[in-house]
Amino acid sequence: MKQNIGRGEFSQFPNLSQTSCQEDDVSTYVQHLNALYSDFEYRFEDVLTMVIPPWIINPYGDIEETNVIIQEELAELSTNEELKVQFKNGYQQFWL
Structure with a gap:
């Protein structure tokens, strides 16, 4: 999804798909998504590495x-x- 947003493709967000965003804004969105992804990986590390018998x-x-x-x-x-x-x-x- 962040690759799509990085290219300015907002098809996952119907309300945004009709708008145009500036490159700086898109870069900020991608940075926020990267930070969110890292935070989720950190917070749910125990779940992601869980071995289910x-x-x-x-x-x-x-x-x-x-x-x-x-x-x-x-x-x-x-x-x-x-x-x-x-x-x-x-x-x-x-x-x-």
Whole structure:
């Protein structure tokens, strides 16, 4: 998006797409976007580097690599037909 703004293309912003901006203004916008991007990277570094175990994404997949206690829970989970149907709606909703 910042590349588009740097070129003066504001198609992502319908209200701005009909206006013309001066080069200095566009440069300021790009600097603000770069600062915002850096700030988000810093603030959410822990989330961006988070390693999600495969069994979270697919609890019905291979469970051999997981902790024994988790294996038992996942084995029990795999026999619950109601939860299997719920999982088909996506793992994000499944774990809530």
